[in-house]
Amino acid sequence: MFERYLSKDTEMLRSSEIRDLLKLTEGKKVISLAGGLPDPSTFPAEEIEKITSDILKNYPERALQYSTTSGIVDFRKELVNLSARRGITGINENNIFVTVGSQEALFMIFNLLVDPGDTVIVEMPTYLAALNILRARKPNFIGVKVTEKGPDIDELERKVKENISNGKKPKLMYVIPTAQNPAGTTMSLEDRKRLLEIAEKYDFLVVEDDAYGFLVFEGESPPPLKALDKSGRVIYTGTFSKILAPGLRLGWIVASEEFTHELELYKQNVDLHTPTFTQMIAMEAIRRGVIDRQIPKIKETYRKKRDVMLSAIEKYFPKTAKWSRPVGGMFVFTWLPEKIDTVKMLNEAMKRGVAYVPGSSFYYDYSGRNTMRLNFSYPSPEELEQGIKILGQTISSYL
Ligand SMILES: Cc1ncc(COP(=O)(O)O)c(C=O)c1O
Known part of the structure; x- marks a missing residue:
């Protein structure tokens, strides 16, 4: 009913296919490598x-x-x-x-x-x-x-x-x-x-x-x-x-x-x-x-989590995949063989219990269909290991 009143600018705000898909992870037992949240254990609440x-x-x-x-x-x-x-x-x-x-x-x-x-x-x-x-x-x-x-x-x-x-x-x-x-x-x-x-x-x-x-x-x-x-x-x-x-x-x-x-x-x-x-x-x-006390603490937390993610990727991803080795931040990016479409693969990955963000979302022209973004700051080390294992198996089933 409201749509006909909306300004033209709001066309840009329509919910994306991927956002809708990722919503399906809410409340389910899916390990999410899709988010971009800091680790809440680092918040200096007191x-x-x-x-x-x-x-x-x-x-x-x-x-x-x-x-x-x-x-x-x-x-x-x-x-x-x-x-x-x-x-x-x-x-x-x-x-x-x-x-x-x-x-x-x-x-x-x-x-x-x-x-x-x-x-x-x-x-x-x-x-x-x-x-x-x-x-x-x-x-x-x-x-x-x-x-x-x-x-x-x-x-x-x-x-x-x-x-x-x-x-x-x-x-x-x-x-x-x-x-x-x-x-x-x-x-x-x-x-x-x-x-x-x-x-x-x-x-x-x-x-x-x-x-x-x-x-x-x-x-x-x-x-x-x-x-x-x-x-x-x-x-x-x-x-x-x-x-x-x-x-x-x-x-x-x-x-x-x-x-x-x-x-x-x-x-x-x-x-x-x-x-x-x-x-x-x-x-x-x-x-x-x-802030001075926070920074080294956060860095140490993320460095450890990055190490868990990278060594799991090394272990479970096919050798034909390429990935970044971040020296900071919260994300690893992965380039898979061209024949894999990560938008199409997401449904299967989620069925198996893991979510990621298909990389095409980050390309202005929606190319990069064989890429994906993996977050290591939020999941626990156990979830990182398990999530990457499931994802590795999912990728291999597409090769
Ligand atoms: C590269 C980059 N820029 C900007 C932001 C926006 O962050 P905020 O609005 O919380 O400062 C983010 C958040 O994830 C980010 O990754």
Whole structure:
């Protein structure tokens, strides 16, 4: 009855076939490698309880009041310091913009920058929820293949040139250089520099999603593009979802003042400001060293779980499969032999007791039909081992 009243924009929101399928796992004995949730055992509930009651006792009038659109200033100053720990320097609180999760950050950035028909570059695969925001902007997509090392930079330059010669100059590239979701890949420092050189040469903006930058558990986390950005063309997003708790819904943007001013005008229409209360909780969590204590704990938890998943894959997957070996984040991506269609295989896998996300969801053109994303942060080690075993058997039955 309602459908005829809905705006044209909502066509993009129709529930996908895969989401419907995955809903069938709810309440059933299916091991889900499909999710993307942090491990709740890492949430510092007691410390947050103490912080919350201290705030309400000491600053109730501030915490429960409206506040500024760009985020409370003391918190933005803490975020300047937190950014410095990712190597981002030479900024002040006016370069920081606080958002309701990095999801809102991406929503506002893409809405501010992309008109229908504009050319945008995305990785193939890339983060689904970002892709959905972009799809709603109806752009001309350029897709750059992700290999085990991250986006193929030669292909990036070739496709940029090709599109420019066809009159389609790219406006921006959306990229997740570290512990990519879904691919689990991390770009080398050299590729990061090359990507920026190309952005400079062909004059497009870079939207850098650093959701997992603090969660590299093997080797050093390479500097984000924003730390290497000399001309201010990188717009950076960060989040508290993976280092504190996603339920707080807190993210932030680092960008030029010119752009944070545009964000301010936009956010006034969306939700006026990010909740004052949660900003104060996160600010205290930084000041009391909660984040510093959290990060190594989370990394250790995920490193162990990654090891369980990778050794199970090694044991149970056919040798013709390829998979990423993530140094951080929450996902392993798998490339199966071409003849396997992971969308079609999902039903069978679920019947046998395991779910995953078919990789095609993460490709702007729904290609990548032989790929899938596997989450290791949420399931228990036993579920990871058992889930991969069932999945290996399912794959083998299709070969
Ligand atoms: C790459 C990436 N970007 C952004 C987000 C959004 O996270 P949030 O809105 O919780 O900050 C996620 C969440 O899974 C993600 O994986």
